[in-house]
Amino acid sequence: MERARAFAKRLGAGLGIIDKRRESDKKNVAKVMHIIGDVAGRDVLIVDDIVDTAGTLVEATEALLRAGARRVFAGVTHPVLSGQAMQRLAASHLQELVVTDTIPLRDKAVCWPHLRVLSVAHLLGEAIKRIHCNESVSSLFI
Amino acid sequence: MDLRLFSGRSNPQLAQGICRYLGIEMGRIEVSDFSDGEIFVQIQENIRGKDVFLVQSTCHPVNQNLMELLIMADACRRASAARLTAVMPYFGYGRQDRKDRPRVPITAKLVADLITAAGIQRVLAMDLHAGQIQGYFNIPVDHLFAAPRPHRLLPAAAVSGSHRRVARRRGRGARARFCQASGRGVGHYR
Numbered sequence: 001m002e003r004a005r006a007f008a009k010r011l012g013a014g015l016g017i018i019d020k021r022r023e024s025d026k027k028n029v030a031k032v033m034h035i036i037g038d039v040a041g042r043d044v045l046i047v048d049d050i051v052d053t054a055g056t057l058v059e060a061t062e063a064l065l066r067a068g069a070r071r072v073f074a075g076v077t078h079p080v081l082s083g084q085a086m087q088r089l090a091a092s093h094l095q096e097l098v099v100t101d102t103i104p105l106r107d108k109a110v111c112w113p114h115l116r117v118l119s120v121a122h123l124l125g126e127a128i129k130r131i132h133c134n135e136s137v138s139s140l141f142i
Numbered sequence: 143m144d145l146r147l148f149s150g151r152s153n154p155q156l157a158q159g160i161c162r163y164l165g166i167e168m169g170r171i172e173v174s175d176f177s178d179g180e181i182f183v184q185i186q187e188n189i190r191g192k193d194v195f196l197v198q199s200t201c202h203p204v205n206q207n208l209m210e211l212l213i214m215a216d217a218c219r220r221a222s223a224a225r226l227t228a229v230m231p232y233f234g235y236g237r238q239d240r241k242d243r244p245r246v247p248i249t250a251k252l253v254a255d256l257i258t259a260a261g262i263q264r265v266l267a268m269d270l271h272a273g274q275i276q277g278y279f280n281i282p283v284d285h286l287f288a289a290p291r292p293h294r295l296l297p298a299a300a301v302s303g304s305h306r307r308v309a310r311r312r313g314r315g316a317r318a319r320f321c322q323a324s325g326r327g328v329g330h331y332r
Contacts, residue, residue, distance in 0.1 A: 049269045050237070077269040077288040078232045082202065100288050101156050102231035102268055103201040120268060120288055121159025124197075124229060127266055127286055129164060131227060132145045132193050137284045 016044065018060045040068030051076040051099065054085040058092040071095045078102050079117075086111040143193045143224055148185070150198035150214060152207040156231060157197040169194075173210060181210050183217045194223040196262075200234030200253070208234060208253065212260040219261035227264040228257060236271035239278075254278035 008015040016037030044064050051057050051074075061072045072094055079099035089097065090112045098116045099105075109115050123140070130137050148169035149157030161168045170186040196218065198211040211228060218226050238249035250272075257265065258281055265279060268286045276283040 049271055075289070078201075080201065080232075100231075101153070101159075102288075103199055104153050104155060119156070119159055120231060120286075121156055122163050123286060123288070124156070124231060124266070124268070125160045125163030127284060128145070128147070128160065128195055128227075128229065131264070131266065131284065132143075137286070141287055 013045075014038075014042075018046070018063065020056060020060070035063055035067045039064055041070055044069045044072045046072065046074040046076075048074070048076045050078045050080055051097070052080040052085065053083045054081065054088045054092075057097070058088045058094065061092055061094045065093055074098070079105060079108075079115075081105070081108055089115070143191065145195070146187075146189055146192045146223075147195045147197060147229075148214065148218075150196065150207060150210045152199045152201055152210070153197065153231065156199070160197060160229075171214070173214070181206070181213050183210070183213045185217050185221050188221075189218060190222040191224045193225050193227075194218050195227045195229050195266075197229045197231070199232040200230060201232050204234040208256070212256060215257070215260035215262045225264065226262050227266060228262045229266045231268050233267050233270055233275065236275055239272045239275060250275050251278045 014037060016035060016039055019034050019036060046057065046060055046064075048057070057074055057076070061074070064072050073096050074094055075098045077100050080103060086108050094114065096114045096116060097112075098118060100118050100120045102120060105115075105117060109117065126140065127137050129135075130140070145164070145166065146169045147157065147161055147164070147166060148171045151173055158168060169189070172182070172184045172186055174182050176182060196211060196214050198207060198214070200208045200211065211230075215226055215228065233250075233253075235249040235253045238247065239251075241248060254275070255278075258279060263281055265281065265283045266286070267275075267283060269288050270276070270285055273285065276285055
């Protein structure tokens with residue numbers, strides 16, 4: 001939450017929260033309950049660490065659109081994208097999903113043209129260089 | 143102390159990109175499977191006294207990629223590497239980070255123990271599902287965030303309008319970060 005607030009501040013954007021409840025007995029099944037914050041008429045960015053089956057992401061997208069969001073984008077670091085993820089994304093109203101190359105996409109990217117991949121090679125390379133030279137790694141983020 | 147970087151089979155493309163950034167050649171290593179499924183590793187250069195980095199994402203197939211990392215680490219340790227760092231861009235099992243129900247494992251902690259037991263002395267990870275996973279290790283863990291400079295990393299389309307909103311999924315491990323959309327294909331942060 002602290003980090004989300006910092007992001008919103010740096011972006012000059014408002015902060016919204018999607019309250020997600022997971023059904024306890026089902027492992028990968030997500031259920032979006034409700035949206036906290038006003039999204040009507042706005043562009044929304046969903047940020048998360050992992051997109052696995054894309055169930056959460058797609059349900060969140062549809063919930064945001066129902067709440068009046070103009071367009072929904074998403075940025076997720078790790079594209080696990082297992083099971084029906086690509087089919088779900090292809091059938092969703094998500095404008096764009098930006099992921100990184102921490103996990104190779106292999107042939108998944110062709111299924112859906114709105115998937116963008118950014119490389120973290122430079123960031124990891126810089127961290128490795130700093131570790132090797134006994135320099136600060138945390139200062140990368142200041 | 144020389145720096146050497148070796149890649150497992152999970153994400154060689156990313157490892158190649160890291161080598162390009164560092165201006166070094168990728169370390170020579172043989173990683174192969176026996177017909178019964180066992181993994182075989184041989185470091186094909188002298189790494190005695192070197193600062194060795196092993197790049198491996200423990201993504202699908204998770205167990206194979208994890209075991210491969212452990213075997214690579216064992217080979218490096220027995221080859222007298224001075225320091226061994228696991229670079230894990232994606233840390234598999236990271237979501238099994240607590241006993242949220244009765245009689246379940248904390249597999250993220252088990253993986254941390256396995257990594258340490260294999261002789262790895264340092265971990266470089268990115269966007270761990272829970273930051274607390276750093277504490278599952280008794281060795282140093284450097285934890286990177288994929289978007290170090292968010293104000294420079296937004297999709298052009300998304301920042302063009304004056305009405306913006308960051309929605310954050312509320313739940314364990316979810317945290318805000320965003321990335322840059324720089325056209326199609328793979329872009330870079332800088």
